[in-house]
Amino acid sequence: MSIHLRPSQALRLWQQVSLIEVRGKAPDLTERQLAILLTIYLDPPPHTVRGLAEKLDVSKPVITRALDTMGALKFVSRHRDTADRRNVLIKRTVEGALFVERFGDVVVAKAAELSL
Amino acid sequence: MSIHLRPSQALRLWQQVSLIEVRGKAPDLTERQLAILLTIYLDPPPHTVRGLAEKLDVSKPVITRALDTMGALKFVSRHRDTADRRNVLIKRTVEGALFVERFGDVVVAKAAELSL
DNA sequence: CATGAATGGAACGGAACCGAAACGGTTTTG
């Protein structure tokens, strides 16, 4: 089964959520950063810099810098791969999970408010 | 009636749309810029710099600069209010409407792909 | 009119991000 959504509803939903994000004090992530964070938390591990760069079709430095920013926020953590020490494995954190969870709740709440 | 969405679906939806935006060649707007654009196209006119600044809880220069950027993209246009010449009325454009419409279609399409 | 309030914009310095190239550390290859 799938979610049926009309264009006007979709746009209204996006607007409402965006408004909350813009107005909120929450550390505002770039579109790219948010995409990376959601991918880390939704797609199955392991996650590497190279893998994320390919999935988002961006350069590696973009991923590295995004991880710097989000690492400072404690939303993700980095660990050397003991098997292949060239790799860096990106892992989830409690803070990151809370942020993502809260974000999902906002979307759900705003979706529930949509009038048909 | 309302849209029923589970948190995991909401997050997946956001991720899929974000991925398209990040990967796409489309001129990527800031979170703020997108919120402004959607507000202009969804909320009833007239729209002024001050009004938008209050609605988004940001400073006026933020709106001015966003309008500069989106004006260069032809997504919005500015016109002096003939009644009160201090005001600037922000109006929609064909290009902006197409951009918003296309964005809504992306959300709808990704929502339809969501498995329950 | 003259004064003050309101509106949108400009100016300034600082911070964040970007693309491209180059760099160390690690593993694979020949």
Place this chain on the structure above:
DNA sequence: CAAAACCGTTTCGGTTCCGTTCCATTCATG
């Protein structure tokens, strides 16, 4: 082993965005 390939990071120069402050124009008020 030496050389090549791979991975993530750093560096560089340039662009964009930001917050704050200040300014020109226009309207309301006495």
